[in-house]
Amino acid sequence: MDWNCKMMKVMTIFGTRPEAIKMCPLIKTLKRTKGVQCIVCLTGQHKEMLDSVMETFHVVADYNLQIMKSHQTLSEITCRVLSGLDKILEKEVPDIVLVHGDTTTSFAAALACFYKGISVGHVEAGLRTYDMNAPFPEEFNRQAVDLISKIYFAPTRLAKQNLISEGKSKEQIFVTGNTVIDALQTTIEDNYRCSDLDWCSDSRLLLVTAHRRENLGQPMEEMFKAIRSIVDHYPDVKVIYPVHKNEKVREIANEILGNSERIRLIEPLDVIDFHNYMKRAYIILTDSGGVQEEAPAFGIPVLVMRDTTERTEGIEAGTLKLVGTSFESIYRETCKLLDAADAYQRMSIAVNPYGDGHASERITEILLNQVWNKKQG
Numbered sequence: 074m075d076w077n078c079k080m081m082k083v084m085t086i087f088g089t090r091p092e093a094i095k096m097c098p099l100i101k102t103l104k105r106t107k108g109v110q111c112i113v114c115l116t117g118q119h120k121e122m123l124d125s126v127m128e129t130f131h132v133v134a135d136y137n138l139q140i141m142k143s144h145q146t147l148s149e150i151t152c153r154v155l156s157g158l159d160k161i162l163e164k165e166v167p168d169i170v171l172v173h174g175d176t177t178t179s180f181a182a183a184l185a186c187f188y189k190g191i192s193v194g195h196v197e198a199g200l201r202t203y204d205m206n207a208p209f210p211e212e213f214n215r216q217a218v219d220l221i222s223k224i225y226f227a228p229t230r231l232a233k234q235n236l237i238s239e240g241k242s243k244e245q246i247f248v249t250g251n252t253v254i255d256a257l258q259t260t261i262e263d264n265y266r267c268s269d270l271d272w273c274s275d276s277r278l279l280l281v282t283a284h285r286r287e288n289l290g291q292p293m294e295e296m297f298k299a300i301r302s303i304v305d306h307y308p309d310v311k312v313i314y315p316v317h318k319n320e321k322v323r324e325i326a327n328e329i330l331g332n333s334e335r336i337r338l339i340e341p342l343d344v345i346d347f348h349n350y351m352k353r354a355y356i357i358l359t360d361s362g363g364v365q366e367e368a369p370a371f372g373i374p375v376l377v378m379r380d381t382t383e384r385t386e387g388i389e390a391g392t393l394k395l396v397g398t399s400f401e402s403i404y405r406e407t408c409k410l411l412d413a414a415d416a417y418q419r420m421s422i423a424v425n426p427y428g429d430g431h432a433s434e435r436i437t438e439i440l441l442n443q444v445w446n447k448k449q450g
Contacts, residue, residue: 079108080108080109080110081108081109081110081168081169081440081441081444081445082110082112082165082166082167082168083103083109083110083111083112083167083168083169083170083171083440084111084112084113084114084162084165084167084169084170084171085099085100085103085111085112085113085114085170085171085172086114086115086116086158086170086171086172086178086179086182087114087115087116087172087173087176087178087179088115088116088117088118088119088123088138088140088154088176088178089118089119089122089123089176089178090119090122090123090125090126090341090344091174091176091361091362091363092173092174092176092178092179093123093126093127093130093132094126094253094256094344094363095173095174095196095197095251095252095253095256095363096171096173096196096252097126097127097129097130097132097256098130098252098255098256098258098259098432098433099171099196099252099255099432099433099436099437100113100130100132101130101131101132101433102433102434102436102437103433103437103440106437106441108441108445109437109440109441112135112136112165112167113132113133113134113135113136114134114135114136114137114138114158114161115127115134115136115137115138116137116138116140116150116153116154116157116158116178116181116182117137117138117139117140117141118140118141118150118154118176118177118178119141120139120141121318121341122318122341125343125344126343126344128343129259129260129343129344129345130256130259136161138153138154138157138158140153140154140157147177147210150177150178150181151177151180151181154177154178154181154182154185155181155184155185158181158182158185159185162185162186162189162191163189166191167191168192168444168445169191169192169193169194169223169224169440169444170182170183170186170191170192170193170194171193171194171195171196172193172194172195172196172218173195173196173197174196174197174200174211174215174362175197175200175208175211175212175214175215175218175362176211176214177210177214179195179214179215179218180210180213180214180217180218183195183217183218183221183222184217184221186221187221192223192224192444193218193221193222193223193224194222194223194224194225194226194440194444195215195218195219195222195224195225195226196226196252196436197226197227197228197232197251197252198215198218198219198222198225198226198227198232198236198246199219199225199227199228199229199231199232199233199234199235199236199246200215200228200232200235200362200383200384201215201216201232201235201383202381202382202383204381206287207287207379207380207381208285208286208287208362208379208381208383209286209287210286211362211383212383215383219236219239219241223245224245224247224439224440224443224444225241225245225246225247226247226249226432226436226439227246227247227248227249228248228249228250228251228366228427228428228432229248229250229251229386229426229427230248231385231386232248233246233248245443247435247436247439247443249428249432249435249436249439250427250428250429250430250431250432250435251366251427251428251432252428252432252433252436253363253366253367253427254366254367254370254425254427254428254429254430254432255428255430255431255432255433256344256348257348257367257370257430258430260344260345260348260349261348261349261352262345262349265349265352267346267349269313269337269339269350270349270350270353272311272337273311273313275309276309276310276311276335277307277309277310277311277355277356277411278310278311278312278313278353278354278355278356279300279303279304279310279311279312279313279354279355279356279357279358279407280312280313280314280350280351280354280356280357280358281300281312281313281314281357281358281359282314282315282317282357282358282359282360282361282364283296283297283314283317283322283326283358283359283360283361283378284317284319284322284360284361285360285361285379288360288378288379288398289319289321289322289325292398293322293325293398294325294329295398295399295400295403296358296360296378296398296400296403297325297326297329297330298329298400299400299401299403299404299407300312300314300330300336300358300403300407301329301330301333301336302400302404303404303407303408303411304333304335304336306408307411310335310411311335311336311337312330312333312335312336312337313336313337313339313350314326314330314336314337314338314339315339315340315341315342315347315350316338316339316340316341317341318341326338348367351364351367351368351371351373352371352373354368354373355373356373356374356375356376356407356410356411357373357374357375357376358375358376358378358403358407359375359376359377359378360377360378360379360398362382362383362384365377365382365384365387365393366384366387366427368392369387369390369392369393369423369425369426369427370425370427372421372422373421374392374394374410374417374420374421375387375392375393375394375420376393376394376396376403376406376407376410377393377394377395377396378396378397378398378403379395379397379398380395380397380398381395382395386426386427387426387427389426390423390424390425390426391419391420391423392420392423392424392425392426394406394420
């Protein structure tokens with residue numbers, strides 16, 4: 074007898090490091106839940122950075138499309154994911170496929186499910202800037218996924234309201250919190266030490282992340298010039314920047330931030346290292362989406378080097394500040410936090426609006442109650 078016929082078959086599809094960090098806690102919860110069969114499918118949109126996250130959380134993929142190629146375009150990613158998933162979806166016929174966020178993998182996976190008539194659940198649904206060019210292509214991806222999805226796991230009430238205002242059914246939208254807060258329970262180590270953090274133990278650490286496609290070129294040059302000027306102005310400030318694998322990012326970073334005794338350009342960190350570096354930072358400067366959610370859990374002020382953000386809850390709560398990509402704005406706002414204790418204090422004690430670490434449990438319970446039980450009934 075095939076006992077799996079009495080289980081809800083949930084397939085998770087993802088392909089990048091940020092997705093893996095947020096999906097692995099959910100996968101682990103699904104796998105230990107009675108009545109659930111969880112199948113893990115990687116697209117391999119990222120490779121080394123993705124593999125390290127999977128190892129950290131001890132999650133093993135059932136399928137890996139291994140699509141990554143050097144200098145891959147968005148069109149190539151989309152086509153390879155669509156064609157690669159075709160036979161897998163036909164073979165497994167899951168009751169629901171879970172995709173995450175706003176990557177090209179998520180968009181292509183949702184589209185593949187749509188073509189097969191398979192239900193999609195969107196984890197981290199409802200984030201919006203309503204500007205298709207910022208972030209690009211993420212704003213299109215997440216709106217397209219939400220057009221296809223049957224059930225929405227919104228991280229915040231604002232994300233839920235965005236979906237309702239677009240005409241999505243209230244009955245299919247659930248506020249769960251963000252699974253990235255769940256991930257911190259696995260990654261943070263109280264006694265964590267490393268040579269980089271020893272190096273900056275007598276200084277105020279600025280932790281930098283920068284990689285967005287729309288910031289390549291002049292915006293990124295402005296960002297890095299501001300950071301270099303801050304280091305030159307404050308002798309007690311040091312910078313650590315885990316540089317993205319993108320060759321254009323590396324070229325600009327080396328040109329502007331290289332050759333400084335108080336700036337370390339290092340390889341991308343695995344998730345355990347990065348979260349523990351973040352916990353020790355004094356200020357974080359980033360154009361990343363996930364970092365905007367993670368850092369407030371540690372009480373670290375975050376300056377967002379973008380012109381828009383889909384995580385406006387952090388802005389409203391005071392944990393994030395949008396500073397754009399201009400030299401003047403980044404330099405000015407960073408100096409304010411370095412110079413003014415009251416400004417720093419206000420940002421560091423703001424309440425994290427992104428959850429309590431139990432989002433994965435809520436999503437699993439909703440899947441059983443709203444998807445499986447109704448299907449069986």
